[in-house]
Amino acid sequence: MREAYSCGLEATFDVIGGKWKFVILWRLHPEARRFGELKRLVVGITEKMLIQQLREMVADGLVHRRAYPEIPPRVEYSLTPMGISLKDLLAPMCEWGSRYIEQMGGKDLCPESEPQTECV
Amino acid sequence: MREAYSCGLEATFDVIGGKWKFVILWRLHPEARRFGELKRLVVGITEKMLIQQLREMVADGLVHRRAYPEIPPRVEYSLTPMGISLKDLLAPMCEWGSRYIEQMGGKDLCPESEPQTECV
DNA sequence: CGGGATCCGTCACGATACTG
DNA sequence: CAGTATCGTGACGGATCCCG
Numbered sequence: 001m002r003e004a005y006s007c008g009l010e011a012t013f014d015v016i017g018g019k020w021k022f023v024i025l026w027r028l029h030p031e032a033r034r035f036g037e038l039k040r041l042v043v044g045i046t047e048k049m050l051i052q053q054l055r056e057m058v059a060d061g062l063v064h065r066r067a068y069p070e071i072p073p074r075v076e077y078s079l080t081p082m083g084i085s086l087k088d089l090l091a092p093m094c095e096w097g098s099r100y101i102e103q104m105g106g107k108d109l110c111p112e113s114e115p116q117t118e119c120v
Numbered sequence: 121m122r123e124a125y126s127c128g129l130e131a132t133f134d135v136i137g138g139k140w141k142f143v144i145l146w147r148l149h150p151e152a153r154r155f156g157e158l159k160r161l162v163v164g165i166t167e168k169m170l171i172q173q174l175r176e177m178v179a180d181g182l183v184h185r186r187a188y189p190e191i192p193p194r195v196e197y198s199l200t201p202m203g204i205s206l207k208d209l210l211a212p213m214c215e216w217g218s219r220y221i222e223q224m225g226g227k228d229l230c231p232e233s234e235p236q237t238e239c240v
Numbered sequence: 241c242g243g244g245a246t247c248c249g250t251c252a253c254g255a256t257a258c259t260g
Numbered sequence: 261c262a263g264t265a266t267c268g269t270g271a272c273g274g275a276t277c278c279c280g
Contacts, residue, residue, distance in 0.1 A: 005217070005221060007214060007217070008213070008214040008215060008216065008217025008218035008219075008220070008221065009142050009143075009146075009210060009213055009214045009217055010217065011217035011218070011220050011221050012213045012214065012216055012217035012220070013137070013142070013217075015217075015220065017133070017137060018252075018253090019252085019253075020253095022129055022133070023129075026129075034261085034262090035261075035262055035263080036261065036262075039262095046253085046254060046255075046256095047262080047263070047264090048253090048254075048255090048263095048264085048265095049252095049253065049254075051262080051263065051264085052252095052253095060224075061224055067262095071261095072261045072262085073260085073261050073262055073263085074261075074262085075261085075262065075263090082220065082223070082224075085216070085219075086216065089212060089213060089216050090129060092209060092212065093128070093129055093132045093209060093213075094127060094128040094129045094132070095128060096128065096132055096205070096206065096209050097125070097127070097128025097129055097130065097131035097132035097135075098128035098131070099128075099205075100128070100131050100132070100135065100202065101125060101128065101131050103202070104180075104181055104202075138272080138273095139272085139273075140273095154241090154242090155241075155242055155243080156241065156242075159242095166273080166274060166275075167242085167243075167244095168243095168244090168245095168273085168274075168275085169272090169273065169274075171242085171243065171244085172273095187242090190241095191241090191280095192241045192242080193241050193242050193243080193280085194241075194242085195241085195242060195243085
């Protein structure tokens with residue numbers, strides 16, 4: 001959420017656009033995750049990108065961050081109600097993409113990659 | 121549509137991600153548009169970006185390009201069935217963004233910009 | 241009218257190393 | 261464990277000029 005929007009679509013893309021946000025979002029569903037868990041679950045992301053994206057999502061009100069004053073440190077990230085409402089949006093987007101892939105030449109699905117079953 | 125996808129969401133973002141694609145898409149609905157029309161309707165886009173995005177969308181099977189062998193040249197762009205199906209996806213995304221804007225501090229809507237009423 | 245070609249700046253993204 | 265700091269790169273987006 002940065003400047004003025006002339007349409008809700010811009011806001012939506014601003015908030016979940018980019019390479020990682022939506023992946024993180026659906027890894028945060030349905031339960032809270034620790035930083036280390038996310039790092040493992042979001043395959044291929046670097047720590048820098050993960051913390052950066054999480055910060056933006058916290059600032060955008062999609063994710064809640066809870067730090068426990070312990071040693072060793074523990075931080076849990078969870079979805080806010082706004083973040084949860086986004087999830088209902090991701091489902092049809094994922095369905096559309098899946099249909100698109102199979103109609104446009106099924107060769108492009110990646111069978112050996114870990115099955116991301118919670119998509120859809 | 122470039123590499124292998126592990127999830128439909130990646131495909132969706134690949135196809136309508138970026139700054140311009142979804143704006144062009146909904147300007148193409150419900151009727152075909154000429155290149156010059158699009159250039160005026162998609163406020164702020166340069167010719168280079170417009171033609172570049174259109175080409176990608178044609179390659180991705182979302183948009184159909186029809187050139188008339190006339191002088192002066194005339195080219196019309198329209199949505200393919202796949203492109204039309206995307207429109208049903210954009211509507212909820214736009215609604216979500218609008219709700220997000222008003223809940224997160226209504227100052228971020230842009231009143232003086234031309235009302236993009238066909239959104240939603 | 242509907243493009244194509246070229247040059248260029250920015251920034252999203254990434255690799256690596258270090259820290260409380 | 262959960263970050264922070266630094267550096268590098270390429271794709272994305274824009275400006276400008278040219279063409280059939």
